[in-house]
Amino acid sequence: MISLSRINVTFHIGSRTVDAARDIDLEVDEGDVFGIVGYSGAGKSTLVRVMNLLQRPTSGEVIVNGQNLMALRPRELRAARKKIGMIFQHFNLMTSRTVYDNVLYPLKSARIPKKDKDRKVRELLELVGLSDKLGAYPSQLSGGQKQRVAIARALANDPHILLCDEATSALDPKTTLSILDLLRDLNRKLGLTIVIITHEMQVVKEICSKVAVMEEGRIVEQGDIVSIFSDPQQPLTRDFIHTATHFGQTVEKIMSHPSLARIGEQDLLCKISFVGERTGEAVISDLASRFGISANILFGNVEILRQTPVGSLIVVLSGGRVELEKALAYLHSLDVDVERMPAPSTFAQSGGERIG
Amino acid sequence: MKDWLNQYLPNVMDNLDDIWESTYETIYMVFMTSVFSAIFGVALGVILVATDKGGVLANKWVYGILEKIVNFFRSVPFIILIALVVPVTRLITGTSIGMNAAIVPLVIGIVPFYARQIQNALLEVDPGVIEATQAMGSSPIEIIFRVYLKEGLTGIIRASSVTVINLIGLTTMAGAIGSGGLGSLAINKGYNRFQLDITFVATALILLLVFVCQFVGDYFTRKSAH
Numbered sequence: 001m002i003s004l005s006r007i008n009v010t011f012h013i014g015s016r017t018v019d020a021a022r023d024i025d026l027e028v029d030e031g032d033v034f035g036i037v038g039y040s041g042a043g044k045s046t047l048v049r050v051m052n053l054l055q056r057p058t059s060g061e062v063i064v065n066g067q068n069l070m071a072l073r074p075r076e077l078r079a080a081r082k083k084i085g086m087i088f089q090h091f092n093l094m095t096s097r098t099v100y101d102n103v104l105y106p107l108k109s110a111r112i113p114k115k116d117k118d119r120k121v122r123e124l125l126e127l128v129g130l131s132d133k134l135g136a137y138p139s140q141l142s143g144g145q146k147q148r149v150a151i152a153r154a155l156a157n158d159p160h161i162l163l164c165d166e167a168t169s170a171l172d173p174k175t176t177l178s179i180l181d182l183l184r185d186l187n188r189k190l191g192l193t194i195v196i197i198t199h200e201m202q203v204v205k206e207i208c209s210k211v212a213v214m215e216e217g218r219i220v221e222q223g224d225i226v227s228i229f230s231d232p233q234q235p236l237t238r239d240f241i242h243t244a245t246h247f248g249q250t251v252e253k254i255m256s257h258p259s260l261a262r263i264g265e266q267d268l269l270c271k272i273s274f275v276g277e278r279t280g281e282a283v284i285s286d287l288a289s290r291f292g293i294s295a296n297i298l299f300g301n302v303e304i305l306r307q308t309p310v311g312s313l314i315v316v317l318s319g320g321r322v323e324l325e326k327a328l329a330y331l332h333s334l335d336v337d338v339e340r341m342p343a344p345s346t347f348a349q350s351g352g353e354r355i356g
Numbered sequence: 357m358k359d360w361l362n363q364y365l366p367n368v369m370d371n372l373d374d375i376w377e378s379t380y381e382t383i384y385m386v387f388m389t390s391v392f393s394a395i396f397g398v399a400l401g402v403i404l405v406a407t408d409k410g411g412v413l414a415n416k417w418v419y420g421i422l423e424k425i426v427n428f429f430r431s432v433p434f435i436i437l438i439a440l441v442v443p444v445t446r447l448i449t450g451t452s453i454g455m456n457a458a459i460v461p462l463v464i465g466i467v468p469f470y471a472r473q474i475q476n477a478l479l480e481v482d483p484g485v486i487e488a489t490q491a492m493g494s495s496p497i498e499i500i501f502r503v504y505l506k507e508g509l510t511g512i513i514r515a516s517s518v519t520v521i522n523l524i525g526l527t528t529m530a531g532a533i534g535s536g537g538l539g540s541l542a543i544n545k546g547y548n549r550f551q552l553d554i555t556f557v558a559t560a561l562i563l564l565l566v567f568v569c570q571f572v573g574d575y576f577t578r579k580s581a582h
Contacts (some may be wrong), residue, residue: 052491074495081493092488095582096507106492108502137582153492163491 001161001193002028002051007060009046009217020046021057022217028210030160033187033194035204035225037240038214044197047214048163051195052084053077065160082106085154089166091146093138099125099149100134106156124152128182144175151182155190162186164196168203180207201244205229209306213237229303230275230310231337250299251314251341268317268324273337275310283336284315291327293319314341367551374541375554379561381455381536385527386565389462390520396467397519398512400426401474402500412486412496426468434465435529442533458527458535465526470519477511478504510580517573521566528562538562 009021020043028034049055053069062069107117128148168176186192212222221234232238242248287293295315302311407419438461445460528539538558546555
């Protein structure tokens with residue numbers, strides 16, 4: 001659906017050059033909800049603008065809906081853009097037009113009867129749940145309502161793709177969820193391919209089927225959401241996931257309060273991660289019954305990503321050295337990922353508190 | 357009442373016809389100049405915004421040249437500009453004196469100012485909105501007419517009322533080429549003949565015109581803002 005290959009974007013700001021995108025290859029398939037995450041300045045917004053050529057890349061190839069956008073004449077490019085919807089962080093509605101007229105705007109140059117345009121506008125506003133706001137001006141709407149109008153406007157020409165540039169970043173958490181629900185609906189009902197740019201992993205977790213992580217103009221990691229969440233390869237990806245799951249914060253809290261952990265000399269502090277049907281509880285009880293190992297669960301978290309549970313536990317395993325070895329081998333054989341964690345004292349040091 | 361006026365504004369009462377005629381001349385010059393300036397000024401302002409760096413029809417050369425022309429005419433003092441453009445005035449109106457002749461330098465004097473005001477008003481249109489319409493596949497012409505001129509309307513009205521008020525000021529100088537109007541009335545009949553009451557009444561009438569323009573401008577500015 002969208003295929004970017006070897007994309008480079010270089011800006012010249014005075015004497016400085018900034019590489020906003022470096023050698024990026026990206027495939028978005030039909031029906032995907034594709035998330036691109038990264039901190040601000042990573043080049044996400046530049047990359048999404050390459051997809052409708054609002055930003056012309058310095059080099060590379062952009063194929064969307066089977067068309068090589070770079071080779072199109074201006075008129076053809078405008079026609080292609082009508083089939084690529086886009087929504088923005090700050091909604092970008094026209095303040096001098098009513099909700100109705102904002103949604104009508106993209107249909108103005110379409111050669112269809114007035115009556116059909118009217119019907120289309122009403123259908124779209126019905127679809128986003130704003131049928132009662134036809135005559136309102138954007139200044140009279142809440143942020144979530146404005147974004148709904150923007151979505152209706154973006155869908156006016158029946159696009160195959162919807163690009164979302166930080167579309168929920170200016171919204172509160174509850175409104176964010178309702179907008180994401182709407183996007184998910186559109187993805188399912190209309191088969192709309194959606195690309196979401198965001199700095200919030202929560203958003204990705206909520207709705208995306210695939211994700212790419214960006215840093216300094218590069219994609220450092222990409223894959224389907226379950227494998228990225230269950231087995232992140234890059235430190236940056238882990239960072240993002242930990243912020244989304246509050247995992248990092250919790251670990252730090254546990255480590256800076258050794259009384260919570262109560263870790264003995266022989267004990268093993270580790271993080272157990274599992275994907276799919278195998279739940280943590282079964283594993284833990286197995287350890288007790290098979291190897292006589294007690295597991296003190298300090299923290300547990302389960303996310304449901306695309307109907308697949310992805311969980312992680314932080315546990316203190318105590319038992320004999322031999323039993324522990326056996327237990328670890330057993331877990332390994334179950335394809336449960338076990339990661340030993342450094343003892344609390346090292347954490348405490350970095351946290352500025354030394355334990356005797 | 358009449359006695360009172362005769363006592364305190366004797367010269368005004370003797371020259372009432374002149375005062376009405378001068379008022380008409382000023383209004384005529386302001387109106388005609390506004391009509392022409394509205395066309396050229398808005399067009400020039402739009403072209404400046406569109407051809408500016410990052411504009412919908414970005415063109416370094418067109419922008420650079422127009423900008424220099426605008427700056428040049430804005431820098432020439434109006435009283436000198438009147439003399440400077442006499443050849444052009446003669447070419448267009450066939451004469452270099454009188455009310456109609458004055459309209460040529462007035463237009464040349466006010467258009468660069470108005471164009472700049474329009475440019476600033478249009479630059480206030482949210483760039484995000486422009487980007488959104490580009491993403492929707494709007495052409496540059498559609499963006500200019502359906503977005504810039506519509507979204508920027510409040511700013512355009514405000515710029516227009518400021519410009520008309522400025523223009524009223526400029527018409528008073530057009531008296532230098534025999535245009536008539538309240539400015540030349542105040543100088544020729546009031547100042548030169550020591551008839552202070554005429555100067556006073558001319559001033560009051562000009563102020564009245566300014567207030568009316570201000571009021572009308574504010575009214576439409578408010579009405580257009582959502």
